[in-house]
Amino acid sequence: MVKENCGVVGIFSLSGTNVVPMAIDALRALQHRGQEAWGVAIPNKEPLKRLGLVSGASSEFKKICEEYASPAVIGHVRYSTMGRSTLENAQPLKVKDLCIAHNGTIANVQELSNLVGGCSFTPQNASDTLVAAQRLVSLISENGQMGKALSILKNEMVGSYCFTFISDDNSVFAARDPKGFRPMVLGYKESDDTYIVASESSAVSAVGAKLQRDVKPGELIKLSKNGLETERFSEDTSRAHCSFEFTYFAHPSSNMEGANIYISRKNIGRFLAKKFPIRDADLVIPVPDSARPAALGYAQELGITFDEGLLKDRYSKKGPLRSFIEPHQSDRIEINRWIIPIKEIIAGKHVVVIDDSLVRGTSSKAIIQALRRAGAKKISMVITYPPIKFPCYAGIDFPSQDELATFSDGKVMNEAELTEMVRKSIGADFLGYNDAENLAAAVGIPKDSMCFTCSSGNYDSLGITPEFKTRLEMKGE
Ligand SMILES: O=P(O)(O)OC[C@H]1O[C@H](OP(=O)(O)OP(=O)(O)O)[C@H](O)[C@@H]1O
Ligand SMILES: NC(=O)CC[C@H](N)C(=O)O
Ligand code: SF4
Ligand SMILES: [Mg+2]
Structure with a gap:
């Protein structure tokens, strides 16, 4: 992808x-x-x-x-x-x-x-x-x-x-x-x-x-x-290795900072299973493709069946691509629209859906709707990355706060309220996010050697106190 x-x-x-x-x-x-x-x-x-x-x-x-x-x-x-x-x-x-x-x-x-x-x-x-x-x-x-x-x-x-x-x-x-x-x-x-x-x-x-x-x-x-x-x-x-590389960006076969990405993701899934052990689930499925190793790790840790309940389209021009890195929202929506659920696997089941990140929520919304249409009894969504609340100005393209699923438009919210707001907006029955400590421990890199700015809002490693931008100011369109 x-x-x-x-x-x-x-x-x-x-x-x-x-x-x-x-x-x-x-x-x-x-x-x-x-x-x-x-x-x-x-x-x-x-x-x-x-x-x-x-x-x-x-x-x-x-x-x-x-x-x-x-x-x-x-x-x-x-x-x-x-x-x-x-x-x-x-x-x-x-x-x-x-x-x-x-x-x-x-x-x-x-x-x-x-x-x-x-x-x-x-x-x-x-x-x-x-x-x-x-x-x-x-x-x-x-x-x-x-x-x-x-x-x-x-x-x-x-x-x-x-x-x-x-x-x-x-x-x-x-x-x-x-x-x-x-x-x-x-x-x-x-x-x-x-x-x-x-x-x-x-x-x-x-x-x-x-x-x-x-x-x-x-x-x-x-x-x-x-x-x-x-x-x-x-x-x-001092170091600030982008933690998002380890859950989403990098290729599973790659090794960086002494860690293999596939093994790291599987381990993140295992650690996440300890944080959110949803033992009454019937099966664990990944959102294709990047969440696959984490979903496998999660399922193995709890001894729950791992299955492929969703498949990405390999045949249309955009279908196989990554949606998140597309510059236009219409293409992001179109790619996610073509992630197809397998009814025979999903219907009547309590499914734990693992994704590696929830940024704008484009993918989660589409996936949960598709799983509901396929007859899922209950949908618990578990995300291997912490809640993304702040723009990235260090190489990933979410430069404005209002495009994020966590955007509360000035309303002060604690973590639980924020999670509840996102859960409702994506339509899941349960939503659980990873935390930075758990992620860093699973990868095996000290947390303070990694960048978590987009979840913490601490821009010290960049050395700036940014005025948040609009997409137009960053991308010119
Ligand atoms: O909340 P969002 O803004 O939708 O972004 C997060 C989603 O986008 C990425 O997948 P992507 O479609 O890029 O590709 P991949 O999983 O196949 O690598 C990521 O893996 C999540 O599924
Ligand atoms: N993703 C990147 O690293 C982008 C490089 C550069 N900022 C550009 O927009 O072309
Ligand atoms: S802000 Fe987030 S996405 Fe950007 S470099 Fe830091 S960890 Fe990576
Ligand atoms: Mg994905």
Whole structure:
């Protein structure tokens, strides 16, 4: 299935192998992080960019791999968080002799654009990535080196960023923000003497390389004819790994911060079963697809039957995609409308439905209606992520409070009242949310090394007290 957070890749072959075919495979393995547009860039050429899924251009792959043949490449799949979802904003972007691919959000882009000069930023005219690239290029020309430029930029820029860059002098760079909001890993393919940096290890595996390690927060990696060189542009030791990656965004096969995503999700389900042991249920079903491992873990822990009561449409154009990362609500609704219940499994049963998150509530509302139509006797919904009450300005696209299912329009509510409000609005008989402590313990990462801003409202790790935005202010549409 497809959509979260953009995916980036950078590949360099010391043996001179053409790595563009690898970049395409890597991007396909990152497709779940962005399904709006994709692109690749090599030195001394304009980036190649296309709207839609990577596989949508499969008839062009042979031609692209020949025309762009290069031992150095970067690539990107886009899930827009700032700026419109257009081909122009698709990445990589080129500024002078540097191409850039970015996963994250630059929260103070207006402020940063004042340092760049020229027109000030609006989401109608650019993306946050373009502004960051323009500032970086001017800092490189003033300071000579990428590392020095990033060490200045990191103090001017608020937000989350995993970047890959490629320069016309045939060097590939990768940088991860000082708190490690977004994931990034390093891999090596011995047979081709080739290095790969990518958002997730699913991309490393897809090209037949071996995962070496996570890129360290605040680390800059350079890949060139001199091999791999690494330096730090930040000495910050506090971490804010996005907890949402572990429940939803990342691919189940990926490993990040020492944890495998599939195993983490199954464990989250087990821990959730201890928090909400609904022992009188007849069966446990996942909301396809991302909640599958958690539902399995939940069912196994309580010894309740696990079943597939809902199936996602694999055949229409949008049906197999991720709904949450679609930029338009009409497409989110359409994808969820085509999640089909199996009456013979559901009818007359008390079902525990597990989902990995409840953000806008689009999915839950559609699923519960479908289960009712299929004759479910009782529907208990259990969510593996805590209640999302605050906008994300660190790489996930829910920038306004009023789009969230928990939005109370100024009415002060405690946790129980809030849960009750959401339960009613989605139409479930019971609703239970996970909590941050339980989630972090299940993944095995200290809670204070993870970001939970969207549930806690504490923006300290970003270093801002945000004025909440509207979608128009962030996305330009
Ligand atoms: O409350 P909402 O705003 O609807 O968002 C949450 C839902 O969206 C995501 O699924 P998605 O359809 O993106 O794909 P997947 O589960 O197949 O990965 C997530 O897994 C939830 O099901
Ligand atoms: N999801 C992302 O990482 C998005 C990158 C960038 N903010 C954009 O909107 O293009
Ligand atoms: S605010 Fe939520 S979605 Fe955004 S980075 Fe933090 S944990 Fe992830
Ligand atoms: Mg889902």
